[in-house]
Amino acid sequence: MKAIHDPSGALASGLAAIRQQFQVPEGFPPEVLAAAALAAARTPGQEHVDRTDEPFVTLDPATSTDLDQAFHIEASGNDLILHYAIADVAWFVVDGDPVDAEAWKRGETQYLPDGKAGLYPPALAERAASLLPDGPRPAVVFTVRLGANGQARLDAARRAMIRSQAKLAYDSVRPDQLPADFARFAERMNAAEAARGAARVDPPEQEVEALGGGRYALSFRPLLASERANATLSLAANLAIAEALHQAGTGLFRVMAGPTAAAMARLRSTAAGLGLDWPEHVDLKALERTLDQRNPDHAAFMLAVRRAGGGAGYAPWIPGVTPWHEAISATYAHATAPLRRLADRYVIRAVLAIANGKAVELEVEAAFQRLPAVMAKAEALSGQIERAVIDLAETVMLQGREGETFRACVTDTDGDSARVQLLDMPVVARARIAGAAPGQRVDLSLAGVDSKQRRLQFAPVS
Structure with a gap:
């Protein structure tokens, strides 16, 4: 905590x-x-x-x-x-x-x-x-x-x-x-x-x-x-x-x-990036029953599943x-x-x-x-x-941690805008990452913090 x-x-x-x-x-x-x-x-x-x-x-x-x-x-x-x-x-x-x-x-x-x-x-x-x-x-x-x-x-x-x-x-x-x-x-x-x-x-x-x-x-x-x-x-x-x-x-x-076909395709990409074993013949619900909330990669995928549904x-x-x-x-x-x-x-x-x-x-x-x-x-x-x-x-x-680098995983994308989950603390945010794909691991720099607007600004580490 x-x-x-x-x-x-x-x-x-x-x-x-x-x-x-x-x-x-x-x-x-x-x-x-x-x-x-x-x-x-x-x-x-x-x-x-x-x-x-x-x-x-x-x-x-x-x-x-x-x-x-x-x-x-x-x-x-x-x-x-x-x-x-x-x-x-x-x-x-x-x-x-x-x-x-x-x-x-x-x-x-x-x-x-x-x-x-x-x-x-x-x-x-x-x-x-x-x-x-x-x-x-x-x-x-x-x-x-x-x-x-x-x-x-x-x-x-x-x-x-x-x-x-x-x-x-x-x-x-x-x-x-x-x-x-x-x-x-x-x-x-x-x-x-x-x-x-x-x-x-x-x-x-x-x-x-x-x-x-x-x-x-x-x-x-x-x-x-x-x-x-x-x-x-x-x-x-x-x-x-x-x-x-x-x-x-x-x-x-x-x-x-349930999730649309497009959402299912994104979920399979996310699972692959997170290292989850999801054989083609196994449906989503069967995979979900194997997930453990305490595993960070499983938790990230569970969040992605929740967002994928309507x-x-x-x-x-x-x-x-x-x-x-x-x-x-x-x-x-x-x-x-x-x-x-x-x-x-x-x-x-x-x-x-x-x-x-x-x-x-x-x-x-x-x-x-x-x-x-x-x-x-x-x-x-x-x-x-x-x-x-x-x-x-x-x-x-x-606050006060601007400039630090954080490990993250991409859980979903919308063009160049990616939703990411930090791997070392309970933070879910968005970042501009060109060509990002669900499941991708990235290093992000904290570029800005605005508590009044409730916004975090992350950028990929070059």
Whole structure:
């Protein structure tokens, strides 16, 4: 991890500039806070069955307070049953009220190192609706049956009162704190993923973390084993929910196309330059399953794969069309993070209806038509903010090192403009390199650093 010493406050002032540039909201309007306070006091009704005696736990980053998911797992013959409790945001937020209207403006929570701009006010997202272990909480519990072959099926969806027994953290959780079948559940999901030819690309992410005292850290952070295993719970629930919605002829789905032929050709060049063994008869997904986040060359290729795709989006159910997510190789939906994504609240409402023999509300069906554009705008903004924060951190980290030479690898090109990854630190930048090819190793001189514009200028060493 590279610590960034920032005595001049360039990072703090730069983050303020990013917030201003992208109009990141500071807090919530008074009428939204007032409505959230009233909503937080709402008492669950008879439809919330009492499940407070069940051993639900949460597993998240240690500092998280907006907890969407709690779970426990039990065996049933050869099957594993996931009881997946999701924050019941729709219980607190009413269509058309000030909290709902503000959420539609935001789309999703925006994260920055110095704080987040939440989708919902803290009275809901970090207290009343969050599945914290300080008392009973209303939730929607999905019962997901996982067969021995790793196929997930939705058995039930009910509103319930649950009580989390523990707030577990990715970086400190012990196996004995988790359900006995937690690891077995993840193994089945991973085996099923490989069997259907899926490959979720999880490259290490550039991350900026506030350390206090005006210091920050910039790093490439591979996912922890606990994170990867925990992700299989959401994957199983979302796959089962997507199938149930599709069969019912309703829903909102996460869709993604694969790389184009031209992008595939660039990826093969990148792999060759990075020294990866990629035989012609092996497809991209099979190669991806052999990659290791901790290997710098593999990490560079994983980043190139992520950029080669067209990106994921949302699509409502359309008669005669099977929504498809290429990376997951399945029909897929988002339903497990309603505190952070607007769309999930409506998907959960639809699942509650179809699982209990009711018609999906007209307001929900109408929302499915509007949400793709709203979520695309929010995701684009999130990506712009994240890139701006990383660019800022890179300039602060490299201040004073002008003239030094850095080893780099070209990961993608656009004419004479090349995207490069430095090999000795977590920096991704652009440089003018005539005739550059993906996978090429180059020595670059740092010609300039501009923290205000968040720009690094590299030039090939002659």
